[in-house]
Amino acid sequence: MRMIAAVMYEQGLPAPYAESSPLKIEEVELEGPGEGEVLVEVKSAGLCHSDLSQVAGLRKRTVPVVMGHEGAGIVREVGRGVTEFRAGDHVVMTVGSGCGHCSFCVNSRPVLCDTVAASRGKGVLTNGARKLRRNGQALFHHSGVSSFAQYAVTVPGTLVKIDPSVPLEIASMFGCAVVTGAGSVFNAAQVRPGQSVAVFGLGGVGLNSVMAAKIAGASTIIGIDLNESKLPLAAELGCTHALSALDPTLVEKVRDLTHGGVDFAFEISGSKAAMTTAIAVTRKGGEVVCVGLGASADLYQYAHTALVSEEKVFRGSLMGSCVPRRDLPLYLRYYQEGRMAVDRLMSGTMGFDQLNANLDLLDRGEVLRQVLLPNG
Numbered sequence: 001m002r003m004i005a006a007v008m009y010e011q012g013l014p015a016p017y018a019e020s021s022p023l024k025i026e027e028v029e030l031e032g033p034g035e036g037e038v039l040v041e042v043k044s045a046g047l048c049h050s051d052l053s054q055v056a057g058l059r060k061r062t063v064p065v066v067m068g069h070e071g072a073g074i075v076r077e078v079g080r081g082v083t084e085f086r087a088g089d090h091v092v093m094t095v096g097s098g099c100g101h102c103s104f105c106v107n108s109r110p111v112l113c114d115t116v117a118a119s120r121g122k123g124v125l126t127n128g129a130r131k132l133r134r135n136g137q138a139l140f141h142h143s144g145v146s147s148f149a150q151y152a153v154t155v156p157g158t159l160v161k162i163d164p165s166v167p168l169e170i171a172s173m174f175g176c177a178v179v180t181g182a183g184s185v186f187n188a189a190q191v192r193p194g195q196s197v198a199v200f201g202l203g204g205v206g207l208n209s210v211m212a213a214k215i216a217g218a219s220t221i222i223g224i225d226l227n228e229s230k231l232p233l234a235a236e237l238g239c240t241h242a243l244s245a246l247d248p249t250l251v252e253k254v255r256d257l258t259h260g261g262v263d264f265a266f267e268i269s270g271s272k273a274a275m276t277t278a279i280a281v282t283r284k285g286g287e288v289v290c291v292g293l294g295a296s297a298d299l300y301q302y303a304h305t306a307l308v309s310e311e312k313v314f315r316g317s318l319m320g321s322c323v324p325r326r327d328l329p330l331y332l333r334y335y336q337e338g339r340m341a342v343d344r345l346m347s348g349t350m351g352f353d354q355l356n357a358n359l360d361l362l363d364r365g366e367v368l369r370q371v372l373l374p375n376g
């Protein structure tokens, strides 16, 4: 079939993106679902900071690629052998699935699956297929999802069935922002009632960590952002304190509020400066949970002797260390019960024509999640 999609041919074009137009909005061809594949009509797709980093060239991608790694939509057709989905199912599209049988997958750590990592690197589906072309030229898939398109063909592991009562506009945010932010608290840190946390970066991902920390029963939740406009909503969603990253007394303030430092500091801005502060505000024996991503080649510095003698832990967390079909239904239930106000994170919806200009808004830290509606 033919459809409209956002294709990136080249990384590293300069901002403002409204002028350099790194995402080309084009008609492309999508091959129908083969054996073990599913065709989804994409109803919404969130714009993540990781999309911006890839546009900026911070982390390499195989190009030309149809972008978009979180989405939601309706199954329109299933290929031979697909039994768990049928036409009409509402689904979230996510990147956290694995092959299902390697040692990582069987130990509930599918985000570490080598098969999936290899296919992501090559820009193909996890079954090795490529379903996208334009004028005879093959296009690559983004993380096996490619949701900045009217339709997507993917493998069942990428999809999680959801209740049709969940608005599809909101549902896409569960595919990356929610699963990453909430999972970093529930799966990676495993925050317990009464503990203290600091969240650096109150964007689409970080605010989900704030809401999850509240559900986990954290007694002190300190939100920190460079952009002060992010602080009021953070306080509404669960921060007991919302502080500016520019405050020169930030480290002392956090230590005072928590009698020496937080149990967990979540770095969710991708900034080296935030990582340094996160280490400083973590109590002895506490953990720094690293979620933010900068450039692939970035090296960070820390005082090694202090790490050893204060027994601090650095813990990386990819996609909230999730098992999508275990975790997404739970987070959707929290949303439906009114405990995770994911709808408050949507800054607005957009058509394909606004995609490049809206990369600039995200770049300037002015918005939370902007959601593309590929089919209007």
Ligand SMILES: NC(=O)c1ccc[n+]([C@@H]2O[C@H](COP(=O)([O-])OP(=O)(O)OC[C@H]3O[C@@H](n4cnc5c(N)ncnc54)[C@H](O)[C@@H]3O)[C@@H](O)[C@H]2O)c1
Pocket (backbone or CB within 6 Å): 047, 048, 049, 050, 053, 176, 177, 180, 200, 201, 202, 203, 204, 205, 206, 224, 225, 226, 227, 230, 245, 268, 269, 270, 271, 273, 274, 290, 291, 292, 293, 294, 317, 318, 319, 320, 362, 365, 367, 368, 369
């Ligand atoms: N680990 C993963 O699996 C995973 C998944 C999704 C996103 N990410 C990464 O997480 C980060 C956040 O993504 P997002 O979509 O929420 O981005 P976002 O742009 O919505 O939010 C980032 C926030 O960080 C703030 N910030 C920037 N520098 C800061 C500093 N020095 N101190 C405090 N706050 C600062 C910005 O003002 C902004 O509010 C990005 O680096 C993204 O690439 C990682």
Ligand SMILES: [Zn+2]
Pocket (backbone or CB within 6 Å): 048, 049, 050, 051, 069, 070, 176, 177
């Ligand atoms: Zn993302």
Ligand SMILES: [Zn+2]
Pocket (backbone or CB within 6 Å): 098, 099, 100, 101, 102, 103, 104, 105, 110, 113, 114, 115, 116
């Ligand atoms: Zn696997």
